[in-house]
Amino acid sequence: MSVRVRFAPSPTGNVHIGNIRAAIFNWLFARHEGGKFLLRVEDTDLERSTPEAIETLLECMDWLKLDYDEPAVYQSKNTQRHLEVADELEKKGFAYRDSRGGEGECVVFRMPAEGELEFDDLVKGRMRKKAKDLQDFVIVRSDGSPVFHLANVVDDIDMRITHVMRGDDHVENTFKHLELFRAIGSKAPEYVHLPMIVNNQGKPYSKRDGAAFVGEFREQGFLPDALFNFLVLLGWAPGDDREIMTRDELIEAFTLDRCKTSAARFDIKKLTWMNGEYIANQPREEFKKEFLARMARAGLPATPLFADLDSVLDPVQPRTKTYSDIPSNCIYLFTDDFPFDEKAVNRRLKKEGVRELLLEMAEKFETMPDFTEEALELIIKEKGESLGGMGAVVHPVRVAVSGVAEGPGLFELLVLAGRERVCARCRKAAEMAD
């Protein structure tokens, strides 16, 4: 029988990285096994499951390229079926009506009173629980609506799910679910419980710990492939020393026996590093598209003041860690109205003789015959020798032209900026000097 797995999120506005990680594992498993990956939207909480929330969910799936193989199932459409099953269970004596909660009559599923319940988790191994440690549980609320446990199991049956892969926090539920399958008379799927993603305190990773929702990572300028790659490595490893892997490599290598059993902390620094690697290797056209979008959003022009966009992007792309740092990192290439970094100004401009130096260099730049990298290097080197090192010229000029202390190679930068701008900026910065 071929593998059928599902991702079953409740659409509550944003998709948590823990949930999407579960989705990724399901997706990889399905693709590795040549099975089906399905989406079931558990939208039974009508108040929180707004159309916008569902839209957000689908966008996340799309962004991460988690394609599913059959039309999405909406759980709220199956309510009748859930209630029929509850009726059946009640008729057969597996469930009973009770009003102990006081809110009216609900339907309660009867758990075994004694004995031991067990199942083999494909990652965690054999799980056992004494029957007396599990209580009966509500499957239909007093308002007539089916509860998660019931709906989840019935839908898994109807969707012919073969493997349920979900968060660790569901292990206890699994004992209940297994009893439901048994009572309904249906073969239960295999179960796989994935460790949680936690914060520095070991608690479930939440919005308080930083970006916690897929949309936030997208907003902050992470690539879907980088996030995907990073998340897979939380709780799974290929066994060799590979870390940056393509989708195909991940699909090829992904097996359940390499999943971990312990919780993993979310390390944004490593994600950022990985994202930088992905950006550096991104096709120029893709980078350009995102670059322009970010510039537009920041209200900056789409075309550089000088040179063409590609020349400007050459030094920018390999230095970009996340898209969100694009506007501030290259604003000086697109407008003369750029900010000066205070530290850089204090360190490189507010020094004895810098004013004169900048004016002199502006003069030299203006009069040199060819404004090329080679010629610039000669001139700057020459001037530097009289000042005890090229740095004495390079640093002030860099800050004068870009406002910041880091960036592309200076000669490259000057040529990009063009003679006219360089001279103007040197003279303007000279006023800030000393």
Place this chain on the structure above:
RNA sequence: ACUCCCAUCGUCUAUCGGCUAGGACAUAAGGUUUUCAUCCUUAAAAGCGGGGUUCGAUUCCCCGUGGGAGUGCCA
């Protein structure tokens, strides 16, 4: 309180009884570079504690400790 789960460098992880415990991120030092990023070299950095099983335990078992999860109308 009870039940269950988990436990290797700061972090993510490798190790399926033989380990001088490997890799990556982060950190530190050095080299390359005009700066930053990159790149190269190097350093520091781990088996929670106690018992057992074994010729030999990070690896298997038990106890403790720590963390997490769950315990009838959330999912």
